[in-house]
Amino acid sequence: MKKAIPNTFKLPVYAYDVISVCSVEQLLDCYRQAKIKNLPILILGEGSNTLFTEDFDGIVIINRIKAIMVTEDSDYWFIHVGAGEIWHQLVSYLIDSNIPGLENLALIPGCVGSAPIQNIGAYGVEFEKFAHFVELVELATGNVIRVKDGKYGYRESIFKSQYLEGYVVVGVGLKLIKQWQPILEYGELKNFDPNTVTARVIFDKVCEVRRSKLPDPNILGNAGSFFKNPVIDKVQYDALIEYYPNMPAYPQANGQVKLAAGWLIDQCGLKGYQIGGAAVHDKQALVLVNKGNAIAQDVVDLSRVVINTVQQKFNIHLSPEIRFMNKQGEINPNLLLL
Template identity: 70%
Template sequence: MKQKIPNTFGLTVFAQNVVTVTSPEQLQQVWQDNYQNLPIMIIGEGSNTLFTCDFDGIIIVNRIKGITISETEQAWHLKVGAGETWHDLVSTTIKQNIPGLENLALIPGCVGSAPIQNIGAYGVEFQKVADYVELLELATGKIITVTDGQYGYRESIFKKEYLQGYAVINVGIKLPKQWQPVLTYGELRNFDPKIVTAKMIFDKVCEIRCSKLPDPKVLGNGGSFFKNPVIDKIVADKLLEIYPNMPIYPQANHQTKLAAGWLIDQCGLKSYQIGGAAVHQQQALVLVNKDQATAQDVVELARHIKKCVLQKFSVNLSPEIRFIGNSGEIDADNYL
């Protein structure tokens, strides 16, 4: 009997089997017990993921837990199980007066996804705090420690070389004791860097996210659907002449990052709906399951958004959400 796949979009999608594991040994056992050689996929909470159809294999839900904190004169060192909820980790550090993760509050998903996706928000990306990632080689049970994640914008080596045959089991995080607040985005700019605390930033980020972003438990969604596009500065400057209020974020190498949510909003797409899927009325970057949406409703909506933004701005949006087909991850750009 097929089992429903947990996913924050709240889509009704099924797999041949769904197994929850709480240890590396159990994870490897499930992998090795796959006598039929069915496709296998490991997930955390099923956030940042769109199952485009039923999955023809086994879904392993990683619930390897544990938070160990040690310190040196220079830094705090955290070893965190991949199955811990990311926001719970951030909350724990704030309660223990350990700054450094406050900008990343309320990002949905599990800790194991953080290095894979190089999660980021409010001017901070995971790579800033990354120390190491422990991977389980599923065929052998060998544990590999990777210290260079080759991080990019929502990219890492774990999306490529280590996607097949490996699983993240622990994540190492290093938080320097010489803390410098990051106040480069949005309302955080209003803080005085001389007196601001990590708790103040944490509280503000939570307040902003709660006001703009829907709770997946209430309104199914996968988080930010599209990446913020990074384009050539010359192209961005030409767009600025037409749209002087357009938010821009200068990058290295003569590149400029644009706000995908703003571009979608300018196309008049807030609350736009196809089938049961809709653009969220307060944050255009989030697509929601408004009324028993199917995966194809979400896909068609994303296609429409991509087409509208391309026509209006000549800017190509690329999904941040990972698309999963019947046997594994598929190229989201090509699918749209």
């Protein structure tokens, strides 16, 4: 009998098998079994950045490799973490241990091993800031390698390209500076005094704001921001700002300008728009939600409407942030949506 694939969208999707692994040896054993049966494999953490567009004709391997080891020198804490640890639990554990740094990234769902892959970010901070190394196992040989330069970008890294096929993240090394400086550039954090604020206060505020703004996947299935914030050139920006003087915009170091995808979607009047059981969230337009009975096709159809509507109104193409999977593995969403 097929097994349900864990996913925070809470979509009814199934795989030939779903197996949790707690060690590199178990992972490699699983891979070899799949090879013998000629089945594709797919690694998942918590399925919080993934859309299964149909059932998966293979084995889903859930990474549950755990460990947190902390060492230090006079300037830094070095944290070596198993890829299957839950990200928020790590952040919480470090704050409780008086090791500040990750507080802006509190309450991001998913596993530690997934954090470098899309260079998770929130409240003005990205994973890259703390990345020391990423440990990967090469499935064909069992060799474990350490990659120090993840070539990180906005929701991008080398783990989405060069190490996409044939490698699994099994551990992550973080380097947190002891001379901690708060990062208060974003949203409600701006109200804090940098001279007196503590990491614990920032952590609590980030959790409070996120809980009030984002739908809890345990209550309303979703995968966080469905689309990336688009980056456009200055010429297009200058033309748009004439028509939309209130348009939020973030100038980039290379002269381009990043826009807020949620604002663009909202301007199209799509908040609350529903297809089947899938809807644009009525408070945060960047999030697509499962109202309870959505099937994968509803989410695909809804995301296509959002992309086309924003394209028509603003001449801007929205790209999905979340990863699309079909029965064989990852697919380019453009093949499905355009």
